[in-house]
Amino acid sequence: MSRENTLTPHVYWAQRHGEIYLRVELSDAQNLNIRVQENTLCFKGQGHGAKGENEYEFSLDFLKPVKAEVTHRSTQRQVNITVKKRERGWWDRLAAQERKPLFLAPDFDRWLDESDAEMELREKEEKLNKILFESRIPKDPYLGLKKGYLFMYNLVQFLGFSWIFVNMTVRLFILGQDSFYDTFHTIADVMYFCQILAVIEVVNPALRLVRTGVLPPLIQVFGRNFLLFIILGAQEDMQNKPVVFFIFYLWSTIEIFRYPFYMLACIDTEWKLLTWLRYSLWIPLYPLGVIAEAVAVIQSIPIFDETKVLSLPLPRALGTSLSFSYILQLYLAVMFLGLFINFRHLYKMRKRRFRAKKKKAN
Numbered sequence: 001m002s003r004e005n006t007l008t009p010h011v012y013w014a015q016r017h018g019e020i021y022l023r024v025e026l027s028d029a030q031n032l033n034i035r036v037q038e039n040t041l042c043f044k045g046q047g048h049g050a051k052g053e054n055e056y057e058f059s060l061d062f063l064k065p066v067k068a069e070v071t072h073r074s075t076q077r078q079v080n081i082t083v084k085k086r087e088r089g090w091w092d093r094l095a096a097q098e099r100k101p102l103f104l105a106p107d108f109d110r111w112l113d114e115s116d117a118e119m120e121l122r123e124k125e126e127k128l129n130k131i132l133f134e135s136r137i138p139k140d141p142y143l144g145l146k147k148g149y150l151f152m153y154n155l156v157q158f159l160g161f162s163w164i165f166v167n168m169t170v171r172l173f174i175l176g177q178d179s180f181y182d183t184f185h186t187i188a189d190v191m192y193f194c195q196i197l198a199v200i201e202v203v204n205p206a207l208r209l210v211r212t213g214v215l216p217p218l219i220q221v222f223g224r225n226f227l228l229f230i231i232l233g234a235q236e237d238m239q240n241k242p243v244v245f246f247i248f249y250l251w252s253t254i255e256i257f258r259y260p261f262y263m264l265a266c267i268d269t270e271w272k273l274l275t276w277l278r279y280s281l282w283i284p285l286y287p288l289g290v291i292a293e294a295v296a297v298i299q300s301i302p303i304f305d306e307t308k309v310l311s312l313p314l315p316r317a318l319g320t321s322l323s324f325s326y327i328l329q330l331y332l333a334v335m336f337l338g339l340f341i342n343f344r345h346l347y348k349m350r351k352r353r354f355r356a357k358k359k360k361a362n
């Protein structure tokens with residue numbers, strides 16, 4: 001307790017199950033002498049307190065036994081003291097005497113009631129367990145290499161699709177509707193390059209380089225490449241149709257957001273707007289893309305019938321050949337099945353992404 005004729009600083013306190021925190025209001029404290037003797041904390045020190053620059057002291061008999069070792073840290077504004085309780089538990093008050101010493105007050109910055117303190121303790125334990133658990137999972141020695149490879153792949157695709165998108169947009173502004181008719185001749189080489197490279201997107205999940213299934217990218221890559229190489233590539237008459245413009249424009253619109261999103265993921269970075277665009281733009285674009293592709297397939301059916309390109313030779317008894325247009329009619333039905341599978345997949349990915357973000361925010 002404070003003795004008469006000595007200056008006493010203001011002292012604020014709070015407790016946890018295992019320790020007592022004291023905050024002594026003394027700035028620029030020097031010559032500190034802080035110890036616990038016979039369950040009494042004795043404090044002496046010089047500094048700037050309630051009565052200006054002076055020597056201040058106080059002593060405090062604790063309600064229950066504490067350990068003899070005291071830790072303290074002085075900052076420019078105060079001295080922080082931590083005393084360990086001998087037995088874990090919650091104290092009704094700090095001082096042995098029933099009447100609270102005048103210089104003592106609760107530290108509301110650190111104050112917790114018993115149940116909050118238990119919650120804090122549990123959270124700390126959970127965090128510690130998580131760190132222990134994570135430290136036991138062996139780190140992947142090739143992680144850097146994998147991320148570097150994925151980053152480069154996504155960068156190349158981003159550059160390719162950006163070129164396509166910008167080129168088509170500029171041509172649309174300059175030539176207007178005329179640009180619809182020669183999209184294929186100006187864009188196809190780069191589109192071939194990007195779509196051949198996109199086969200890697202089926203390989204990546206198969207090698208567990210990315211966290212997704214093989215089927216959705218397989219449907220995506222097969223669907224696009226079937227259209228690009230067979231329906232457009234094998235039939236010159238299809239190449240100057242305006243539908244090619246819409247297909248290429250829809251493909252490149254999603255990709256100029258999807259690949260930068262992956263690039264950022266490779267360097268553990270996220271831009272909220274980009275994430276939102278990657279997981280939202282497909283909602284209108286995917287069905288539009290499938291409709292445009294279906295229009296191209298339908299337009300190509302009479303051309304394949306007429307030119308007999310890719311028709312299957314049949315034994316003489318069954319006729320001369322089987323037109324590729326039958327395969328295309330079957331493919332039209334499969335396309336909508338593909339749309340259903342990938343639409344459901346993308347919906348799940350969107351939900352997973354935004355649910356994970358909501359959890360993080362809470």
Ligand SMILES: CCCCCCCCCCCCC[C@@H](O)CC(=O)SCCNC(=O)CCNC(=O)[C@H](O)C(C)(C)COP(=O)(O)OP(=O)(O)OC[C@H]1O[C@@H](n2cnc3c(N)ncnc32)[C@H](O)[C@@H]1OP(=O)(O)O
Pocket residue numbers: 150151154210211212213216217218219220222223224250251254258262263265266281282285286287288289290293334335336337338339342346349
């Ligand atoms: C067996 C043969 C069947 C043949 C059936 C034929 C049916 C044909 C139907 C064809 C329909 C195609 C229509 C299509 O061409 C139309 C269009 O494209 S229109 C334009 C709009 N399109 C889109 O919006 C689709 C764009 N494409 C995609 O989104 C993907 O290709 C898709 C496979 C559909 C989904 O991607 P994914 O499964 O990978 O989902 P996420 O993006 O959420 O990624 C999951 C996690 O993996 C990480 N990841 C994935 N790829 C990469 C990468 N390259 N680099 C780095 N990381 C990657 C990603 O970050 C996620 O990780 P985390 O969960 O930790 O964040």
